Amino acid sequence: xxxxxxxxxxxxxxxxxxxxxxxxxxxxxxxxxxxxxxxxxxxxxxxxxxxxxxxxxxxxxxxxxxxxxxxxxxxxxxxxxxxxxxxxxxxxxxxxxxxxxxxxxxxxxxxxxxxxxxxxxxxxxxxxxxxxxxxxxxxxxxxxxxxxxxxxxxxxxxxxxxxxxxxxxxxxxxxxxxxxxxxxxxxxxxxxxxxxxxxxxxxxxxxxxxxxxxxxxxxxxxxxxxxxxxxxxxxxxxxxxxxxxxxxxxxxxxxxxxxxxxxxxxxxxxxxxxxxxxxxxxxxxxxxxxxxxxxxxxxxxxxxxxxxxxxxxxxxxxxxxxxxxxxx
Amino acid sequence: xxxxxxxxxxxxxxxxxxxxxxxxxxxxxxxxxxxxxxxxxxxxxxxxxxxxxxxxxxxxxxxxxxxxxxxxxxxxxxxxxxxxxxxxxxxxxxxxxxxxxxxxxxxxxxxxxxxxxxxxxxxxxxxxxxxxxxxxxxxxxxxxxxxxxxxxxxxxxxxxxxxxxxxxxxxxxxxxxxxxxxxxxxxxxxxxxxxxxxxxxxxxxxxxxxxxxxxxxxxxxxxxxxxxxxxxxxxxxxxxxxxxxxxxxxxxxxxxxxxxxxxxxxxxxxxxxxxxxxxxxxxxxxxxxxxxxxxxxxxxxxxxxxxxxxxxxxxxxxxxxxxxxxxx
Amino acid sequence: xxxxxxxxxxxxxxxxxxxxxxxxxxxxxxxxxxxxxxxxxxxxxxxxxxxxxxxxxxxxxxxxxxxxxxxxxxxxxxxxxxxxxxxxxxxxxxxxxxxxxxxxxxxxxxxxxxxxxxxxxxxxxxxxxxxxxxxxxxxxxxxxxxxxxxxxxxxxxxxxxxxxxxxxxxxxxxxxxxxxxxxxxxxxxxxxxxxxxxxxxxxxxxxxxxxxxxxxxxxxxxxxxxxxxxxxxxxxxxxxxxxxxxxxxxxxxxxxxxxxxxxxxxxxxxxxxxxxxxxxxxxxxxxxxxxxxxxxxxxxxxxxxxxxxxxxxxxxxxxxxxxxxxxx
Numbered sequence: 001x002x003x004x005x006x007x008x009x010x011x012x013x014x015x016x017x018x019x020x021x022x023x024x025x026x027x028x029x030x031x032x033x034x035x036x037x038x039x040x041x042x043x044x045x046x047x048x049x050x051x052x053x054x055x056x057x058x059x060x061x062x063x064x065x066x067x068x069x070x071x072x073x074x075x076x077x078x079x080x081x082x083x084x085x086x087x088x089x090x091x092x093x094x095x096x097x098x099x100x101x102x103x104x105x106x107x108x109x110x111x112x113x114x115x116x117x118x119x120x121x122x123x124x125x126x127x128x129x130x131x132x133x134x135x136x137x138x139x140x141x142x143x144x145x146x147x148x149x150x151x152x153x154x155x156x157x158x159x160x161x162x163x164x165x166x167x168x169x170x171x172x173x174x175x176x177x178x179x180x181x182x183x184x185x186x187x188x189x190x191x192x193x194x195x196x197x198x199x200x201x202x203x204x205x206x207x208x209x210x211x212x213x214x215x216x217x218x219x220x221x222x223x224x225x226x227x228x229x230x231x232x233x234x235x236x237x238x239x240x241x242x243x244x245x246x247x248x249x250x251x252x253x254x255x256x257x258x259x260x261x262x263x264x265x266x267x268x269x270x271x272x273x274x275x276x277x278x279x280x281x282x283x284x285x286x287x288x289x290x291x292x293x294x295x296x297x298x299x300x301x302x303x304x305x306x307x308x309x310x311x312x313x314x315x316x317x318x319x320x321x322x323x324x325x326x327x328x
Numbered sequence: 329x330x331x332x333x334x335x336x337x338x339x340x341x342x343x344x345x346x347x348x349x350x351x352x353x354x355x356x357x358x359x360x361x362x363x364x365x366x367x368x369x370x371x372x373x374x375x376x377x378x379x380x381x382x383x384x385x386x387x388x389x390x391x392x393x394x395x396x397x398x399x400x401x402x403x404x405x406x407x408x409x410x411x412x413x414x415x416x417x418x419x420x421x422x423x424x425x426x427x428x429x430x431x432x433x434x435x436x437x438x439x440x441x442x443x444x445x446x447x448x449x450x451x452x453x454x455x456x457x458x459x460x461x462x463x464x465x466x467x468x469x470x471x472x473x474x475x476x477x478x479x480x481x482x483x484x485x486x487x488x489x490x491x492x493x494x495x496x497x498x499x500x501x502x503x504x505x506x507x508x509x510x511x512x513x514x515x516x517x518x519x520x521x522x523x524x525x526x527x528x529x530x531x532x533x534x535x536x537x538x539x540x541x542x543x544x545x546x547x548x549x550x551x552x553x554x555x556x557x558x559x560x561x562x563x564x565x566x567x568x569x570x571x572x573x574x575x576x577x578x579x580x581x582x583x584x585x586x587x588x589x590x591x592x593x594x595x596x597x598x599x600x601x602x603x604x605x606x607x608x609x610x611x612x613x614x615x616x617x618x619x620x621x622x623x624x625x626x627x628x629x630x631x632x633x634x635x636x637x638x639x640x641x642x643x644x645x646x647x648x649x650x651x652x653x654x655x656x
Numbered sequence: 657x658x659x660x661x662x663x664x665x666x667x668x669x670x671x672x673x674x675x676x677x678x679x680x681x682x683x684x685x686x687x688x689x690x691x692x693x694x695x696x697x698x699x700x701x702x703x704x705x706x707x708x709x710x711x712x713x714x715x716x717x718x719x720x721x722x723x724x725x726x727x728x729x730x731x732x733x734x735x736x737x738x739x740x741x742x743x744x745x746x747x748x749x750x751x752x753x754x755x756x757x758x759x760x761x762x763x764x765x766x767x768x769x770x771x772x773x774x775x776x777x778x779x780x781x782x783x784x785x786x787x788x789x790x791x792x793x794x795x796x797x798x799x800x801x802x803x804x805x806x807x808x809x810x811x812x813x814x815x816x817x818x819x820x821x822x823x824x825x826x827x828x829x830x831x832x833x834x835x836x837x838x839x840x841x842x843x844x845x846x847x848x849x850x851x852x853x854x855x856x857x858x859x860x861x862x863x864x865x866x867x868x869x870x871x872x873x874x875x876x877x878x879x880x881x882x883x884x885x886x887x888x889x890x891x892x893x894x895x896x897x898x899x900x901x902x903x904x905x906x907x908x909x910x911x912x913x914x915x916x917x918x919x920x921x922x923x924x925x926x927x928x929x930x931x932x933x934x935x936x937x938x939x940x941x942x943x944x945x946x947x948x949x950x951x952x953x954x955x956x957x958x959x960x961x962x963x964x965x966x967x968x969x970x971x972x973x974x975x976x977x978x979x980x981x982x983x984x
Binding site: 367369394395634636640 | 745759
């Protein structure tokens with residue numbers, strides 16, 4: 001299965017091939033089976049060390065990676081920025097090299113600045129060491145494991161036994177919310193357009209500038225921009241909502257949460273123009289009543305939000321497994 | 329042993345049956361044996377995940393639960409409120425559901441508001457999932473694992489091989505200190521009156537209002553209230569002291585720590601009117617020289633404080649084991 | 657191998673014997689071999705508990721100890737001062753006794769006050785319990801595991817297969833920087849003079865008072881003090897740089913970081929008067945361009961800084977192993 005996999009690092013989906021997407025999806029499907037057992041553990045990474053270097057605080061993503069690593073029997077080291085040597089003036093590369101020298105096999109990195117995981121991966125390559133770096137969210141750049149778990153969640157819904165990229169071909173997928181600042185949206189655009197889906201971005205003009213159209217790729221899928229939500233939702237198969245950071249208000253990019261919800265919040269009412277079996281996703285944590293109405297979030301007919309979290313552990317196990325077995 | 333056990337959740341001792349108390353005591357006794365070995369570990373919960381969700385900071389109780397889980401070979405996830413999504417506006421139920429979706433088997437929950445563990449347990453039941461919830465302290469409501477470890481500590485002292493509820497029948501037990509705000513006292517009142525003990529509460533009037541008398545139960549034990557410490561201590565077999573929160577002073581509920589110690593602090597002198605073999609307990613952390621004199625705390629003839637901590641790990645192993653094996 | 661080892665505690669190097677140094681070096685060498693395997697784990701401490709009690713925040717040292725413990729298959733408990741009961745008024749000894757009562761087998765302790773690990777070790781001995789205490793840095797007193805890893809790093813460079821104390825005999829070793837406040841320097845002075853090396857301390861007068869000369873020991877090595885860096889560097893085999901705390905500036909002990917670097921910063925230029933194969937060490941985290949120039953730090957011809965971090969895990973595994981197997 002891992003024979004088509006040659007990546008030590010997972011930093012961005014921009015250059016992911018269809019084969020790589022399918023390898024992740026199939027590997028995750030096999031790990032999902034492990035997670036349904038009573039003893040949810042395999043010895044794959046026994047004796048290896050996964051360091052979670054979260055320079056930006058996170059509970060959800062860090063716990064998901066920690067659990068994924070533990071279920072592969074790896075040892076984990078958690079680094080939280082608040083108690084770190086950073087306050088002592090050490091550079092980020094020096095921190096990474098310290099974890100390398102301790103014997104870390106894989107690093108999962110989140111940082112508020114775009115490019116930090118890439119810089120650390122470049123340094124590891126320059127040093128000639130076989131340490132994998134996984135981008136767990138860098139600034140407003142990318143969050144590849146989130147997009148891959150979204151892909152796994154949607155593909156699995158269509159074909160649970162054989163999730164694969166082509167299942168999303170010609171599906172219409174709306175991404176609604178603060179596109180401008182969203183690393184989740186950026187990664188999803190790469191994977192969804194690669195699948196051949198029609199991707200419709202919808203946001204207020206301040207959160208989706210015209211110049212975003214430059215983002216289009218040579219991928220088979222198509223990308224559309226809307227300043228209203230309705231054209232994105234019309235006949236959509238999936239609606240991906242994005243988290244709205246409260247600080248957008250103080251930056252004068254939005255008038256109020258209430259007005260945002262009125263114009264872009266996803267409700268049962270708004271979903272009437274979608275496909276009848278439309279599903280809604282959200283990367284979490286959710287501001288109930290802002291990006292999505294509270295009742296819709298809890299409605300198993302529409303919401304995939306819990307399924308996304310479960311997929312997250314399986315997809316992250318797959319990524320750590322594949323990175324660890326890379327022959328590159 | 330677990331055949332009499334049908335609880336997924338341990339939220340309160342209010343409805344514990346004598347059989348349930350005895351099951352916990354006997355199971356803890358068998359785990360205490362494991363803890364005396366060099367390799368203090370059993371494979372009981374291998375591959376299962378225990379999430380410690382401590383919305384209120386704690387070192388002692390969290391470490392005790394973490395150790396209990398690890399000694400049952402479970403994987404643990406630690407959530408500390410300070411770095412959580414709570415600051416990002418997620419509700420507590422959504423946080424719990426996220427841990428559920430990741431594959432958590434048991435949740436240990438501490439929260440400053442009474443009722444939070446119950447609300448999470450109700451939600452898990454509503455969703456039809458077999459995830460156990462354990463209340464590790466909720467506001468001023470209950471702290472059942474603390475009362476169970478106190479019970480184990482006292483019963484074990486009387487019959488180390490076969491600790492059981494009836495051993496406390498007709499014993500006189502004084503609970504001294506800030507009864508009003510104490511979740512430890514509330515849980516202990518349920519277990520001690522269930523045993524048939526005579527329970528005497530002693531506190532200044534501001535920390536033990538008359539209306540507390542309503543708390544009495546149909547249990548065989550009896551409950552007495554005192555605004556002086558002496559009538560509670562007279563002929564007592566056990567004296568349970570409670571931690572005094574320093575903020576009670578700023579709330580004008582107490583004149584000073586010194587005056588509190590003079591009137592209610594437990595000293596060797598005060599113990600003279602107790603039974604000759606009286607023992608003193610404290611849930612920790614102790615304010616030396618406030619609730620209890622420093623020399624008394626360190627005197628192995630009287631103090632059970634270290635034994636309580638040791639009992640804590642065994643009792644928490646028992647609770648996690650029983651919850652995990654519940655057929656309910 | 658451990659037959660010459662009778663220490664439960666590792667608190668200071670002041671009374672270390674040459675045999676003890678050599679036992680640590682040889683044990684670390686055997687663990688270094690484990691660390692080069694794919695499965696970097698041995699079952700030595702299975703079922704035992706190592707508590708990392710870091711009353712002073714630390715990422716690097718805590719991670720190193722945590723990894724060392726995990727690679728010996730111990731369970732670890734991490735205590736961080738910020739979320740501790742200390743804010744609740746508990747004494748440090750009571751905190752340590754709580755971890756003892758939970759069943760901790762070894763305690764790794766860092767504290768901003770000199771003597772705290774010793775006080776806890778004394779209390780454990782007084783209680784008659786077999787719990788090992790390791791000083792992971794106490795105030796400006798000692799940091800023995802750092803000096804031992806420095807020793808292992810330098811000796812290993814000379815004879816990788818059989819690192820031993822005598823290899824440093826007659827070597828010239830410069831220690832440059834804030835000697836006055838450095839626990840790393842204090843521990844290194846014990847081990848290096850024990851080896852028979854010539855130890856040259858160099859610092860500005862405010863950071864190396866004359867009275868430091870009293871520190872000399874009966875050890876075979878010799879200790880020299882310099883207020884300039886050049887006499888220390890001349891013909892040196894090893895240059896140990898020390899971290900400069902930024903707060904020394906506000907204490908008026910130093911004019912500026914820039915002036916410090918000009919007078920005492922280690923650069924390629926300054927190394928020309930050393931032995932041609934001189935090597936540079938730093939305990940980390942490094943202030944690049946202050947204690948050491950940035951290019952020198954990254955130059956594998958001179959820098960042992962990464963090797964020190966790797967040595968750290970092996971040496972700490974050796975210490976935990978030896979303490980655990982002590983017959984004393």
